Amino acid sequence: MEFFMAIYIVFLFHVLFQLCKRFLGQKNDCCYMLNYECYTTTDDRKLDTESSCRVVLRNKNLGLEEYKFLLQTMVSSGIGEETYSPKNVILGREENPSLIDSLEEMDDIFFYTLDNLFAKSGISPQDIDILVVNVSLLSSVPSLAARIINRYEMKSDIKAFNLSGMGCSASLIAIDLVRQQFKIHKKAFAIVVSTESLGPNWYCGKEKSMMLSNCLFRSGGCSMLFTNNPDFKNRALFKLTSMVRTHFGSNDDAYQCCIQLEDNQGYRGFRLTKKLTKAAAQAFIINLRVLLPKILPLWELIQYAFVFYRWSKEKKPILEGVGSGLNLKSGVDHFCIHPGGRAVIDGVGKSLGLTEYDLEPARMTLHRFGNTSAGGLWYVLGYMEAKKRLKKGDRVFMISFGAGFKCNNCVWQVMRDVEDANVWKDCIDKYPPETLVNPFTEKYGWINDERLSFLRIEDIQR
Template identity: 25%
Template sequence: MYFRGIGTATPPARYTKAECLDAFQQSDWFARLDARSHYLARTVLQRDNGMEARQLAVDTLGDVFTIDPNTLAQRFLANAPVLATLAAQRALAKAGLEPSDIGAVVVSTCTGHLCPGLSGYVVERMGLRADVQAFDLVGQGCAAALPNMQLGRALLASGAAEHVLSVCVEICSAAMFLDNDPGVLISACLFGDGAGAVVLSNTPNAAGPRIAWTDSMSLIDPTERKALMFESRDGMLRNILTRAVPSLAAEHARRVLDTVLARAGLGMGDIGTWIMHAGGRDVLLALEREFGLAAENLRYSASMLRQYGNLSSAFVYFVLEAALADAAPPGWWWLSSFGAGFSCHGALLEVTA
């Protein structure tokens, strides 16, 4: 399987940490939360937490603090199809293909629910064939990108499609929830909105580097499910984020990496470019320690986190696009995502000029 073209999309409105803190302090929610929560929000948004700004699907930051089921559901419906389609169109253009060439589309999200699913909106907006195979994957959180691509790989291998469109879109502002729980508050300070897409094909793009998916592995540990998950509260999604997440992410990511490298007869030093989900600054630091890497090795993940915040499942598409834009050297690349479940996925990519 080859990555034939990649595209990303974000809402136009960009908000800095300082702007987010100011809007919070002016909102009705500030008075509803306790002094400890005020201190935590100021700490996260005033100190270096690995991010500087986010792009959110709201006209003003004041809109973020209108938190009720109907408003959030409408925000998801108004924005998820738009961003998913824009990222997919950009990926298709880079792949040098037409909408009629796509035999299957796989769309992942965890920040909203539609029935019929998002895939139908992407099919409609992109003008894909009526007989295209369409799949909606939900509930996989930040880890969803690689399971999405693994399904695409299976469709290609089975002969069901020659080209598969893989899309992840998250409207995290449509999963807004506030209370005095530290994990809930940190989540509200870190996540942004965005979409990523890649065209997966049996043949590489004639232009640009050839990106071949050579092997992959998934690992899921349901005993750690409660470390990172959404729960339903008052008809809305409430993010549970615990202190165990950075160490869990690093431990699981290392196990997946070691297994795939051993099968390929490779070592850690053979990986030249790292395409990692960031989660947050503490996750990146835990990965550096566990893998024995310098901060420079995870520079693309750190850069995307700083620019966009945590984009959940869409994040690794942005990291891959950043590495390609920087003309990262050919060789062995490692792609990894992790999140709710607790789950972790990794893929070994061979990139040639």
């Protein structure tokens, strides 16, 4: 009886949702993405394995065990040889970064992506009505948003927002803010700039849980142009159809699994704990319970009700039920997963029953660009576009996680066939490579040889 009641409720919810969508003005409550531009830079900023080793060896706080841990992490991270590092790290100033270093890092990313975005779209900076900038680890005065307004001489009544501390899923938070502003400001243009400040936040201590961020995070970012003007519908690349934001910060373990703090020696860094995976799964579950009924067709919603009922009775993880009992591709065509790390990509893939084809864009983005924090999703989307996967009418499911702990997901509808090689233009023909095995594995295989445990860090440096 309970099961049939659940089916009835799902059916009723579906009918009401469709009626509301049609008659309560959502047709005019639109958010179109006209263009986006990801950051790339020169080869002298690349941080390959050899360069990473040199940076590690500059840290005099490390012993052989910490050194081995870092090198093993590099090998297993899924990150390739062509990711980008902040300039001050390349130049050996990671331990004593200046404010100028921090601002120059932001200027480089901001102005590269925005200059190209304005040129590509044909929209003038003076036409922008809303500006949202998200950088979690740097808050300057005047704000970073003000820095952009000053550079491009934007109009005085622009609505500017500067978000900090929002983590890797901040770009979807920024887009949600734009969507809310679009309800007030009609026929408006909005810019979202998503990146992270890595240069002044390089960890120079020796706690393993804090050293991980040095191995995973790399320079990157993206600027996006949005409008709610229906006259630009035919020029749009994507239309936002659904978004659900979940915040699991009320749970202490989730709150503390990704957190900025100082170690016992006073070195500031970003701690990633083993509880991160569990926090991500729990936040994902909460998010999917709200999002799936919005994006799946009626027959899949009935299946969803059945899966949820059966698995909750058996007290099994609902995500396993989602992966094995639902056909998510009846509601979406592509999966744009935050390239936060190999474990994140593997976990989402297993939970949702995805194929290697589905996971390829996230894996290749991690390999080529690393974890670029809030900007990462757009490199994944760019890969799909460069590979000519995105056709008119397709639906793209974006999945992001961030400190807090947050899970923010959304669905985009592709408005026209898109196939710009974008930031991937110089390397897309090389992807996917024949192997993702780090060349470090062969060159430095001795690191796992216990017979060489007598070595000292000084011997390696020589």
